[in-house]
Amino acid sequence: MEKALKGIKVLDFTHLLQGPFATQMLGDLGADVVKVERKGSGDSYRQWSFLKYWVGGTESPCFMAFNRNKRSLALDLKSSEAKEIIYKLAAECDFVIENFRPGVMDKLGFGFEDLKKINPKIIYCSSTGYGQDGPYVDRPGQDLMIQSLSGLATLTGRADAAPTPLGTGIADQLGAYNIVYGLLSALYYRERTGKGQKIEINLFQCLITHQLQEFAVTLNSGKLFERPMSGIAHPGQSAPFGIYQTSDGHMCISVNPIPVLAEVLEDEGLNDYNDPDTLYDKRDEVFFRIQASVVKQTTAYWVEKMLERDMWVSEVKNHLEVEQDPQAVHLEAFATYRHPTAGDVKTVNIPVKFSETPGEIVRHPPMVGEHNEEILKELGYDGGSIAEMQGKGVI
Amino acid sequence: MEKALKGIKVLDFTHLLQGPFATQMLGDLGADVVKVERKGSGDSYRQWSFLKYWVGGTESPCFMAFNRNKRSLALDLKSSEAKEIIYKLAAECDFVIENFRPGVMDKLGFGFEDLKKINPKIIYCSSTGYGQDGPYVDRPGQDLMIQSLSGLATLTGRADAAPTPLGTGIADQLGAYNIVYGLLSALYYRERTGKGQKIEINLFQCLITHQLQEFAVTLNSGKLFERPMSGIAHPGQSAPFGIYQTSDGHMCISVNPIPVLAEVLEDEGLNDYNDPDTLYDKRDEVFFRIQASVVKQTTAYWVEKMLERDMWVSEVKNHLEVEQDPQAVHLEAFATYRHPTAGDVKTVNIPVKFSETPGEIVRHPPMVGEHNEEILKELGYDGGSIAEMQGKGVI
Structure with missing residues (x-):
């Protein structure tokens, strides 16, 4: 069967959780995602792990979680050859996505204005912690800080404990969904009008939006929620919740x-x-x-x-019990893919079910630069020039 | 400026949080959302509140949070006239969205197979707690239960306390984003091929997907996360987090x-x-x-x-401090709209910034049936037949 996003090309400069989760959602539905990584170490999330556990002894479970259905192109981004490669990719892509701090992409020559000149129909999405400017422009923006600054932490746990953050990321995941929401809406607009555009997402507003109904109370009443002394699960709820x-x-x-x-x-x-x-x-x-x-x-x-x-x-239920949960089994909520070094790897399956265009896991999370040659050949580079770039340390 | 989803018509059967948040996101970007409500009391979320607070003394802050940029059509859904109205709306809409329990829409005559006959290009999204079938098909599916069943609750808080749910909904919000992700992907596919389809979302898989990296660890290592005895904010993290x-x-x-x-x-x-x-x-x-x-x-x-x-x-920060936060002010993270009975109401602004097609709050959350006459006239009903339906209690 065909995929919903077949034919969509994504030039993916993202790293860590939020951006990669967004581009994985696009890849899951058939978009061709080229993940541009730093030559050598690649996405810094490859060095991230929990419980001192590495899949197959070497691979980051965190990186693996958010990078299936992508190809990796590893470059020395500051070389002139890399610039030429990026410009060739930009010329034929639909989406560019990046989650560097403000200004980084402009400095590299890969900002919206740069790439728009090459491809006026481009849809370019930048995501940051707090937006592209303003008083927090230089602040680091990481999930726990966004939970803390957005009011969310004050809603969870008990009155006699410190504000309790959620024990997973949340700003990052919501940021990813907002990227997808923005890009696909802009894609429809472009199909209709031929016009590309720039989209900006910031984690801070994503997590404020998550709390729409709590803010509807506080902004209008002036009343703050108070955490309960017991296990009541929402600070605005009554027993027995x-x-x-x-x-x-x-x-x-x-x-x-x-x-x-x-x-x-x-x-x-x-x-x-x-x-x-x-x-x-x-x-x-x-x-x-x-x-x-x-x-x-x-x-x-x-x-x-x-x-x-x-x-x-x-x-x-805990996570091992969820794996065995009869409804999770019925829904095929988990899947397995084959990885070149880690062997069979279990993961969470695509959650959205399409009658005509089902998503599918067709690629394992790539090794750094695994698809260098394949991608460069598609761009028209021959074996000689690829070898030359290897020799010079460009790829 | 134009809106990204201008021209998209949404036939919206959703209620409570998840579905309405999804259709609000579409409305924020210019889709024409017709919210079909039960005549009289309307969406049951209109009776939901926190801190005993009602905006302007009468309106639910919870309902208000998720229903801007929509029009309300209130009907006796079991009448034959209502059926005719729904079929006329279905004939010209792009998306149908519903979050009843499995089977309800089929019984009403508004299932995918029914509406597809009227409009073969329709994109129809059903969202439930646990999917359309399987061992949990008859279980009630509400946010706290999904947090409990998906493993999420076991990740938050301290080892010596019970598993701690997040003090806001989360399955619902993620469900909303997955609806939007599914619909907009299917929309692109339809633009390209002319084909509609059915999409299914369930909250259970949405919240499992949220925990992709935690499952990447547990599914492959067999190790469960253990909550800390202190305020370490993720059960897999080290100090000082x-x-x-x-x-x-x-x-x-x-x-x-x-x-x-x-x-x-x-x-x-x-x-x-x-x-x-x-x-x-x-x-x-x-x-x-x-x-x-x-x-x-x-x-x-x-x-x-x-x-x-x-x-x-x-x-x-708490929610009153967030309202005054200099970056939130800079980003215009909050906005005000005028409501017919509640006066000026504050809300959270649209989080995604578009250079060419900015979203906008153009409609207050509707009163039950506020747009009955307007919508019925657009469908070709004249004053006489509208009055007749009023007399018979259809609207």
């Missing part, structure tokens, strides 16, 4: 009618709290009362009993 | 070289921990040692001193 300990693990009890919960827990007294004001004002007291019942039985016992009543509840 | 208490608030110290941190904190002993293994294995000890220094001075003192050294640090 939270994660509870069972006799053998944890489960979540989301928004649910108190009378049904009281009946299932066999705690009639819970009904005394059953009005909206009390469920908010005494949410911690209600939480601990529910907790005292829930801890007496297993997760499976409660989840089955409560799902029978169509209650909003579920198990809390 | 976390949020620290200062003498007057909190700040974050992200990935930073220990020798520089030791110098700024005037704690030479920190250098004893300066190797990758120790910084992971003794991360809690290092965290508390840094904490002991950081608490002695104000946030402003440390942030200034550390930014001078180009360290990755920032303040931790």
